[in-house]
Amino acid sequence: MSSSGKRLLQANEDQVDAAKSVANSEAGAVRLRQGGFNGDFVLSYAARASAIIVLLMLAVLMIVLFHSALPSIKLFGWRFLVTSDWRPNELDRPIVGADGKPVLDEDGAVQIETVPPSFGALPVIFGTIVSSSIALVCAVPLSFGAALFLVRIAPRALVGPVSFMIEFLAAVPSLAYGIWGLFVLCPFLQGHLEPLLKQVFSHIPGLSWMFYQRLESGRWVPIALTGRDMLAGGLVLGIMILPIITAVSRDVLRAVPRTQLEATVALGATWWESCVEMLKYSRSGLFGAVMLGLARAAGETMAVTMVIGNNSQIKASIFAAAQSMSSLLANEFAEATTDEHRAALIEVALILLIMSLAFNVVARSLVVGKTARSAAGH
Amino acid sequence: MTMDFSHTPARGRRRRFQSGVMFAICVGFTAFILLILALVVGYLVSIGLRSMNWAMFTQNPIPPGMKGYPGGMAHAIVGTTILVGLSSLVGLPVGLLTGIYLAEYDAMSRLATPVRFIADVLAGVPSIVVAILGYELLVVPLGHYNGWAGSLALAFIMIPIVARTTEEMLRLVPSSYREAAIALGATKARTILGIVLPAATGSVITGVMLAVARVAGETAPLLFTALGSRFFTVNPNEPFPSLTVQIFNYATGPYPAQKSEAWAAILLLIFLIFLLNLSVRYFTRQRR
Numbered sequence: 001m002s003s004s005g006k007r008l009l010q011a012n013e014d015q016v017d018a019a020k021s022v023a024n025s026e027a028g029a030v031r032l033r034q035g036g037f038n039g040d041f042v043l044s045y046a047a048r049a050s051a052i053i054v055l056l057m058l059a060v061l062m063i064v065l066f067h068s069a070l071p072s073i074k075l076f077g078w079r080f081l082v083t084s085d086w087r088p089n090e091l092d093r094p095i096v097g098a099d100g101k102p103v104l105d106e107d108g109a110v111q112i113e114t115v116p117p118s119f120g121a122l123p124v125i126f127g128t129i130v131s132s133s134i135a136l137v138c139a140v141p142l143s144f145g146a147a148l149f150l151v152r153i154a155p156r157a158l159v160g161p162v163s164f165m166i167e168f169l170a171a172v173p174s175l176a177y178g179i180w181g182l183f184v185l186c187p188f189l190q191g192h193l194e195p196l197l198k199q200v201f202s203h204i205p206g207l208s209w210m211f212y213q214r215l216e217s218g219r220w221v222p223i224a225l226t227g228r229d230m231l232a233g234g235l236v237l238g239i240m241i242l243p244i245i246t247a248v249s250r251d252v253l254r255a256v257p258r259t260q261l262e263a264t265v266a267l268g269a270t271w272w273e274s275c276v277e278m279l280k281y282s283r284s285g286l287f288g289a290v291m292l293g294l295a296r297a298a299g300e301t302m303a304v305t306m307v308i309g310n311n312s313q314i315k316a317s318i319f320a321a322a323q324s325m326s327s328l329l330a331n332e333f334a335e336a337t338t339d340e341h342r343a344a345l346i347e348v349a350l351i352l353l354i355m356s357l358a359f360n361v362v363a364r365s366l367v368v369g370k371t372a373r374s375a376a377g378h
Numbered sequence: 379m380t381m382d383f384s385h386t387p388a389r390g391r392r393r394r395f396q397s398g399v400m401f402a403i404c405v406g407f408t409a410f411i412l413l414i415l416a417l418v419v420g421y422l423v424s425i426g427l428r429s430m431n432w433a434m435f436t437q438n439p440i441p442p443g444m445k446g447y448p449g450g451m452a453h454a455i456v457g458t459t460i461l462v463g464l465s466s467l468v469g470l471p472v473g474l475l476t477g478i479y480l481a482e483y484d485a486m487s488r489l490a491t492p493v494r495f496i497a498d499v500l501a502g503v504p505s506i507v508v509a510i511l512g513y514e515l516l517v518v519p520l521g522h523y524n525g526w527a528g529s530l531a532l533a534f535i536m537i538p539i540v541a542r543t544t545e546e547m548l549r550l551v552p553s554s555y556r557e558a559a560i561a562l563g564a565t566k567a568r569t570i571l572g573i574v575l576p577a578a579t580g581s582v583i584t585g586v587m588l589a590v591a592r593v594a595g596e597t598a599p600l601l602f603t604a605l606g607s608r609f610f611t612v613n614p615n616e617p618f619p620s621l622t623v624q625i626f627n628y629a630t631g632p633y634p635a636q637k638s639e640a641w642a643a644i645l646l647l648i649f650l651i652f653l654l655n656l657s658v659r660y661f662t663r664q665r666r
Contacts, residue, residue: 047478048479054472055496061508061511064515067514142410148404149408154408168655169419172651173595173597173622173644173647175625175647176418177418180418182630270397271397271401292502299503301505306629330601359502
């Protein structure tokens with residue numbers, strides 16, 4: 001038996017001794033039966049009350065958000081979800097006549113019209129979906145590979161350290177990934193990867209559009225490759241969700257019954273073929289792991305805000321600056337001056353909350369009971 | 379699902395080749411992940427160590443152009459400590475008690491199952507959304523950004539993590555401990571407080587501290603609750619400084635000297651999290 005095991009047993013005996021001595025003393029016996037000031041009653045109700053508080057927390061969150069978003073929901077209705085103009089400030093622009101020329105007043109000055117602010121959440125919903133998708137495309141194959149490695153290949157001595165690394169990285173603040181993205185990834189994309197991609201792809205017919213954007217005037221101009229764009233956001237998110245997808249799918253794969261594995265090997269399956277059977281067996285749990293990663297990618301704020309470029313317009317190219325729901329909130333909420341703007345932002349937050357709740361609920365119901373050890377806290 | 383493992387020489391070679399390739403890919407992917415993550419952490423450690431200095435812990439920020447620029451982060455370190463301390467006042471008792479409830483009282487009851495599920499779901503709620511809760515509940519009524527709202531948002535994030543961590547750690551205590559205590563006539567509360575919790579003290583404390591450290595590393599919940607401040611303050615009624623918001627502002631700002639401050643400070647957070655992860659591993663390894 002290991003020394004730690006012995007120590008544990010010793011501790012065990014000490015505690016049992018302590019319990020015995022309490023029970024043996026007469027006052028102790030009375031205390032144990034009656035629980036002193038009836039501590040039994042107090043602890044039991046305090047614990048139950050705390051559990052109920054946890055239940056209420058979600059309800060409070062939903063109610064507060066819904067209540068604060070209500071003005072925006074009433075004002076914009078469904079259009080909020082499908083219009084793509086996010087402009088918190090009034091806009092002064094020249095009135096354009098039927099002939100396409102600015103309309104002039106009697107003095108020959110250009111007439112200006114004031115366009116009211118407009119709030120459409122489509123660009124940020126688009127930004128969140130695209131950046132999370134890039135993240136998943138990058139992270140899922142890598143994570144599944146690593147999970148298979150941890151479950152089927154790694155020698156015992158390696159499982160511990162690798163698992164430790166992965167759990168540690170899941171706990172590193174997102175700010176750290178953001179700083180790395182800002183100072184390493186973005187300059188790398190700007191200086192090396194994106195020019196290279198542009199050189200290669202802009203000559204392939206049908207792909208050159210990725211490096212051009214359409215201005216409001218209808219002219220197409222090359223996108224300035226800054227490295228702070230949708231691609232950078234997606235890649236940083238991908239790196240951030242690697243640990244969680246790996247950790248959860250490792251737990252899911254580890255829970256595949258040994259007999260299942262032995263049966264495939266007995267039938268003559270190669271190593272990979274038995275892995276495929278294993279993946280098939282635990283597909284719902286693995287889907288849950290992916291959903292957990294998706295939920296985290298969609299809600300991640302700081303790292304994305306630092307690298308995604310913060311431009312609330314829909315651009316088809318992943319090399320253009322974009323904006324996700326969370327980065328929009330991080331950028332604009334503290335500076336929002338009008339009630340309208342603030343309510344619209346809170347409605348964005350409500351959409352984000354509902355999205356992430358949906359992902360989480362699906363993921364948790366798939367993962368719970370499918371893992372040897374629960375995936376909490378990751 | 380069809381499984382055709384039938385054997386012909388050519389097919390066997392192809393299958394073995396395919397298997398070998400996939401084996402190599404799995405090893406390669408793992409190596410690649412570890413490489414990327416090592417690059418990230420290695421970079422942060424190297425630039426962080428280069429910019430680390432004592433002034434960071436002892437001085438408040440000094441604006442560019444003034445003597446002593448860029449000063450340090452003392453105000454933010456104190457600020458984060460106070461914010462996390464305030465949120466712990468609420469978050470730790472509720473989280474710990476919920477964890478005790480989930481592990482020790484009717485673990486599979488009609489209350490416990492949804493609570494466990496909701497706690498997991500809450501742990502996945504985007505932290506920026508929680509910030510809006512703090513804003514609506516404490517910034518709007520008080521009329522200005524303040525430390526209380528930041529603490530509320532942090533407590534909200536802390537509770538589900540602490541609850542689930544505590545539950546996991548208590549579950550590692552063998553049930554023979556509880557049976558022994560109950561057999562000796564101890565009440566439920568006595569069993570939990572006198573036997574189960576002491577047996578799990580180390581792991582519960584480190585697990586909970588890890589949860590607290592992760593909360594200390596949160597930025598988004600503070601952006602429009604505590605807001606951040608360049609000045610030293612211990613009054614939570616004012617906009618309140620915090621390490622993470624300060625790091626964010628410095629890292630995205632234009633001044634090189636402030637950027638190095640941000641690098642040093644983020645290293646501090648990473649180091650804290652690393653140590654706590656290490657100790658959690660130490661405590662849980664004994665039990666598994």
